[in-house]
Each structure stands twice: as C-alpha cells, then as structure tokens.
Amino acid sequence: xxxxxxxxxxxxxxxxxxxxxxxxxxxxxxxxxxxxxxxxxxxxxxxxxxxxxxxxxxxxxxxxxxxxxxxxxxxxxxxxxxxxx
Numbered sequence: 001x002x003x004x005x006x007x008x009x010x011x012x013x014x015x016x017x018x019x020x021x022x023x024x025x026x027x028x029x030x031x032x033x034x035x036x037x038x039x040x041x042x043x044x045x046x047x048x049x050x051x052x053x054x055x056x057x058x059x060x061x062x063x064x065x066x067x068x069x070x071x072x073x074x075x076x077x078x079x080x081x082x083x084x085x
Contacts, residue, residue, distance in 0.1 A: 008050050009047065009051070012046055016040050016043045016044060016047070019036050019039045020036070020037075022036040031076070034069060034076070035069070037068075037072070038064075038065050038069035041061075041065040041068065042064075042065040044064065045060035045065060048060055
C-alpha cells in the first residue's frame with residue numbers, strides 16, 4: 001500500500017468516526033443524526049473505492065447512503081404526521 005493510499009484510508013476512517021459520533025450524540029436533532037448516518041455510509045463507499053472494490057462502493061453508495069437516508073426521512077415524515085393517511 002502506498003503512502004498516499006494509507007493517508008486516504010486513515011483520513012476517511014477518521015472522518016467516519018467523527019461523523020458516527022455526530023450521529024449518536026444525544027444533543028443532535030433527529031434529521032441531523034440521519035444525515036450523519038448517511039454521511040458515514042458515503043465515507044464508507046469512498047473508502048471501498050480507495051481499497052479497489054468498486055462494486056461494493058457502488059452498492060454502498062446506492063443502498064447505504066442514498067436509499068436508506070431517503071427511507072429514514074420518509075418514515076420520519078410519516079410518523080411526524082400521525083403515521084396514517
């Protein structure tokens with residue numbers, strides 16, 4: 001592994017840890033926590049790309065970051081207005 005790749009892996013790992021702490025911090029609002037969880041998934045997909053796994057990176061970006069974050073906000077909106085209707 002080259003020095004540049006090692007630096008990228010360490011930087012992305014640190015960004016994932018910081019964002020994950022933001023997601024679980026109790027003082028944050030729920031939408032910010034959901035966006036932080038999506039950002040962790042996005043950082044993971046970039047990390048997979050750096051580690052030469054483009055198929056896993058694309059899947060993580062599409063499902064983990066995109067669809068799951070959308071689903072969280074959709075459910076939050078439905079629950080916020082009563083869940084029926």
